[in-house]
Amino acid sequence: MAKVKNSYFLDSMRAQEKWRVEECINLLPSENASSPQVRALLSADFSNRYTLPIKKVYAGEYLENTYRGTRITNDVELKAEEVAKEVFRAKHACVQPLSGHIAAMITILSTTKKGDTILAISPDNGGYDGYAPEYIPDILSLRSFPLPFDPAVHNVKSEDTAELVKKKKPRLVIVGASSILFPYDLGPIKDACRTAGSTLAYDGSHVLGLIAGGEFQKPLKEGVDILYGSTHKSFFGPQGGLIVTNNKDLDEQIRKNLTWRVIDNAHWNRIASLGQALLESRRFGPQYAKQVVKNSQRLGKELKTRGFPIMFEQLGFSKSHQLLYDPKKLKAKFGLGFNDFSVRLERSNLITDSVGRLGTPEITRMGFKEKDLPALADIFIAAAKGENVKKDVKAMRDRFNLDFRFDS
Ligand SMILES: Cc1ncc(COP(=O)(O)O)c(C=O)c1O
Numbered sequence: 001m002a003k004v005k006n007s008y009f010l011d012s013m014r015a016q017e018k019w020r021v022e023e024c025i026n027l028l029p030s031e032n033a034s035s036p037q038v039r040a041l042l043s044a045d046f047s048n049r050y051t052l053p054i055k056k057v058y059a060g061e062y063l064e065n066t067y068r069g070t071r072i073t074n075d076v077e078l079k080a081e082e083v084a085k086e087v088f089r090a091k092h093a094c095v096q097p098l099s100g101h102i103a104a105m106i107t108i109l110s111t112t113k114k115g116d117t118i119l120a121i122s123p124d125n126g127g128y129d130g131y132a133p134e135y136i137p138d139i140l141s142l143r144s145f146p147l148p149f150d151p152a153v154h155n156v157k158s159e160d161t162a163e164l165v166k167k168k169k170p171r172l173v174i175v176g177a178s179s180i181l182f183p184y185d186l187g188p189i190k191d192a193c194r195t196a197g198s199t200l201a202y203d204g205s206h207v208l209g210l211i212a213g214g215e216f217q218k219p220l221k222e223g224v225d226i227l228y229g230s231t232h233k234s235f236f237g238p239q240g241g242l243i244v245t246n247n248k249d250l251d252e253q254i255r256k257n258l259t260w261r262v263i264d265n266a267h268w269n270r271i272a273s274l275g276q277a278l279l280e281s282r283r284f285g286p287q288y289a290k291q292v293v294k295n296s297q298r299l300g301k302e303l304k305t306r307g308f309p310i311m312f313e314q315l316g317f318s319k320s321h322q323l324l325y326d327p328k329k330l331k332a333k334f335g336l337g338f339n340d341f342s343v344r345l346e347r348s349n350l351i352t353d354s355v356g357r358l359g360t361p362e363i364t365r366m367g368f369k370e371k372d373l374p375a376l377a378d379i380f381i382a383a384a385k386g387e388n389v390k391k392d393v394k395a396m397r398d399r400f401n402l403d404f405r406f407d408s
Contacts, residue, residue, distance in 0.1 A: 029359025047269035080275035090244035092251035097241030100205035100230030110253035116171035122146035126179025162192035176203030183217035190223030209234030213289025237277030302377035348383035366400040
């Protein structure tokens with residue numbers, strides 16, 4: 001095999017930036033673009049540093065921190081927590097989880113014991129695969145059962161869930177999903193959880209940027225005990241995770257599951273970067289979140305009008321950053337399944353996933369407004385029919401913001 005060139009990784013960085021940033025339009029709901037400030041912080045000196053403010057006795061001496069030189073790093077974490085509390089209107093925040101999955105692991109570890117039962121949305125209904133019995137529940141020796149779900153409205157059946165909670169008395173109920181279009185009716189679920197002594201958690205990985213901006217729903221206010229998720233999907237931060245709660249005992253449990261259980265080095269460059277994104281959300285989040293939702297609704301409408309099988313028209317297509325399209329109708333119209341269809345779109349530099357979702361976070365960060373979506377829908381349909389529209393995609397890309405700076 002040829003030796004990897006000394007310049008390979010720097011070359012690949014330039015190639016990636018040229019392609020994915022300058023030439024593509026990204027319609028993935030799981031990705032976003034962050035500001036130059038958020039990206040700069042990722043390569044700051046914090047990326048080379050440790051801090052471990054765990055008090056312990058070592059070689060007969062009492063240590064406040066295993067490392068020195070941590071004055072600024074420690075403060076960065078505290079300030080990031082402070083802004084997270086403000087943005088999510090929560091009493092406690094933890095910014096250490098390295099990703100949404102790790103935030104889920106910490107939450108589940110902090111709320112369950114071996115042999116307990118948890119309920120979560122099945123991957124068959126767009127739930128996160130990590131909660132399927134063979135993944136996190138297997139590692140933590142938990143039993144996982146699916147929440148009752150109505151595919152016709154793509155939502156959890158709240159009353160049936162409440163009944164199931166009363167019957168099974170699970171230790172933990174998790175709402176939130178990878179495919180999420182509409183807010184959950186949390187009232188009945190919350191009441192049943194209180195009665196059964198279950199913790200109610202909200203995996204907001206996908207909708208965190210909307211929740212931060214006051215859109216979609218307000219899980220903590222509506223009664224969930226804990227909200228957690230990824231910080232890089234509809235939220236425009238670095239890749240990572242966070243957890244917020246109003247419950248002091250839960251916060252204490254979470255802290256006990258950080259150092260040496262799920263985390264050692266929490267990557268303080270990521271935390272500084274997340275802090276910056278949270279500050280941006282404090283200022284620009286509401287406007288951004290509203291526009292994301294308006295863009296997904298309008299994109300849904302424009303695609304549907306052009307005969308593309310976007311689902312849930314009767315419900316206004318979506319109240320989130322996502323749209324779903326129908327696999328059977330896709331096959332009937334274009335002769336392709338989700339995967340081959342997404343490959344076809346990628347040939348025109350339209351980036352989507354291969355599970356039938358479209359997302360509007362990144363185009364919103366580029367500056368797309370509703371008026372821009374008919375033209376995008378035209379390009380999308382041409383690509384869908386098999387035309388190569390790379391040039392049109394590039395021309396459209398060039399009309400928008402390339403550096404994702406927030407206006408100040
Ligand atoms: C609902 C949900 N939870 C958790 C995760 C895991 O997040 P991460 O990729 O940040 O670990 C995902 C990722 O797609 C997700 O969709």
